[in-house]
Amino acid sequence: MNQDFYRKLVTIISEEKIKQNELLACHTTFRIGGPADYFVLPENPQEAAAVLKLCRKEQMPYSIIGYGSNLLVSDAGYRGLILKFPCQKALVQFWQENDRLCARAGAGVPLMVFARDAAKAGATGFEFAAGIPGSVGGAVYMNAGAYGGEIKDYLVAVSVLDEEGNCQRIAADELELGYRHSVLQQKPWYVYEAEFTFPMGETEAALQKIDELMRMRREKQPLEYPSAGSTFKRPEGYFAGKLIMDAGLAGFRIGGAAVSAKHCGFVINEENASADDIMAVVKHVQKTVKERYSVDLELEVRLLGDFS
Ligand SMILES: Cc1cc2nc3c(=O)[nH]c(=O)nc-3n(C[C@H](O)[C@H](O)[C@H](O)COP(=O)(O)OP(=O)(O)OC[C@H]3O[C@@H](n4cnc5c(N)ncnc54)[C@H](O)[C@@H]3O)c2cc1C
Incomplete structure (x- = not known):
């Protein structure tokens, strides 16, 4: 030290x-x-x-x-x-401009809380975000998405600390937002706030949709095990989970890490797995899928620390 x-x-x-x-x-x-x-x-x-x-x-x-x-x-x-910004549930503001609901949220606000509060304030379309267990900052960085929705559909701008520690406001269209991608992944910038705009609709319908999507997640995803959600990005023209299942890898296990039998797109920490266990499963899955289907599975999960 x-x-x-x-x-x-x-x-x-x-x-x-x-x-x-x-x-x-x-x-x-x-x-x-x-x-x-x-x-x-x-x-x-x-x-x-x-x-x-x-x-x-x-x-x-x-x-x-x-x-x-x-x-x-x-x-x-x-x-x-x-x-890491601590959990900042209070750092959310909503206001109305014409027929749109606008919002500003601190990076440490839980996305699940933000999406539910947005629905309560009258937003429609953002329900998909209520099941994603990240922060607002992480969701922008990843351009998180689910069930046909993505952060980029509602993002107006982000405020970041740049490499000199200066504050900059950057418009969403400068962020190169694409499938699980933003320019933030190539920059040492720290998002501390994000601004959104939503169409408005029926609060009751939006809350019902959130409940329905949450039910689908509980049914289809191995939420009972620690994981980082979908381990791999969706390869063009395929679904990672289906390829892995078709390759016969459901339940495949090394050490404490396993391919979830419930949803093969998730590598889970089944029993006191180490990071090395998870990576060993990841590499086996990538190699097998490449050999069988000539498809490269790219990690969606971000790595931190030394994996050489
Ligand atoms: C059960 C489960 C289900 C999931 N379902 C989905 C889903 O449906 N759709 C989906 O897209 N994702 C899903 N995920 C993955 C994850 O929730 C998202 O990628 C989320 O956006 C990550 O946010 P985070 O705050 O946890 O970021 P972290 O995991 O902490 O970080 C991810 C990356 O973002 C960077 N980062 C985080 N905060 C900031 C910041 N303020 N400024 C700059 N960089 C930052 C980090 O450096 C890191 O590289 C799921 C995960 C789990 C465990």
């Missing part, structure tokens, strides 16, 4: 917002991941900017996480600093 760096860190953010050797398994839905040297929970963008500036000055590697619902962290953890 770099005590000189720690001494400088506590001059810009209070000690109770910094953890050393924090186990990242506690911050991922896979429940997997070794310790991060430093784990910092800034309360506002100004604090986050100061921490990022210090990291750059001191050449301390850093990474940003949301709710860890699309992350596989290595067993060795992360050598550097992890920045």
Whole structure:
């Protein structure tokens, strides 16, 4: 541990917002991941900017996480600093402009809460987001989507801290939003707020649709096991889960990691799996599907830490 760096860190953010050797398994839905040297929970963008500036000055590697619902962290953890906005349920504002509902949400707001609140405030079309267990920041970064809807359909702009720690507002059409892709994946930017616009409709109908989509998730997805959702992106013209099932890999297991028999698109932490177990299953699935169907399965899950 770099005590000189720690001494400088506590001059810009209070000690109770910094953890050393924090186990990242506690911050991922896979429940997997070794310790991060430093784990910092800034309360506002100004604090986050100061921490990022210090990291750059001191050449301390850093990474940003949301709710860890699309992350596989290595067993060795992360050598550097992890920045995470704490859960910020209150940082949501709704207002009406003509026949649209507009919203501004902090990056740490749970997407599930935001989508339900948007429906209650009169939004229609955003129901798909109510079952995605990430943060608003993570959802923008991933252009999360489900059941035919995507974040990009409703996003107006994001506010980010850029590489110099300066605030920038970036319009959605500059973010190159595509299937599980945004330009943020190539930039060291920290999203701290996002703005949305929704068509308006019947609140009761929107809430019913959310309940219906949640029921479908419970029926079809292995929500009883820790996972990061769909492990692979949907290859053009195919469904990853179907290819994996057709390859006879339902239930395929290495160590504590397995291909879910309920939904083959999910690699699950069935029993105290390590990150290495998950990666061993991932690699076997990729190799088998490539051999059988000549299809490359690309990881949707993001990797953090050393996987060499
Ligand atoms: C049971 C289950 C079901 C799921 N269903 C879906 C689904 O239907 N559709 C779907 O799209 N996804 C789904 N996911 C995956 C996941 O919920 C989404 O990808 C989500 O958007 C990730 O958000 P997060 O806050 O957890 O991000 P994290 O997993 O913490 O991070 C993901 C990436 O985003 C970056 N990031 C996070 N926050 C920020 C920020 N503020 N600024 C800059 N970068 C940031 C991180 O660096 C990382 O690279 C599912 C996951 C689970 C466990």
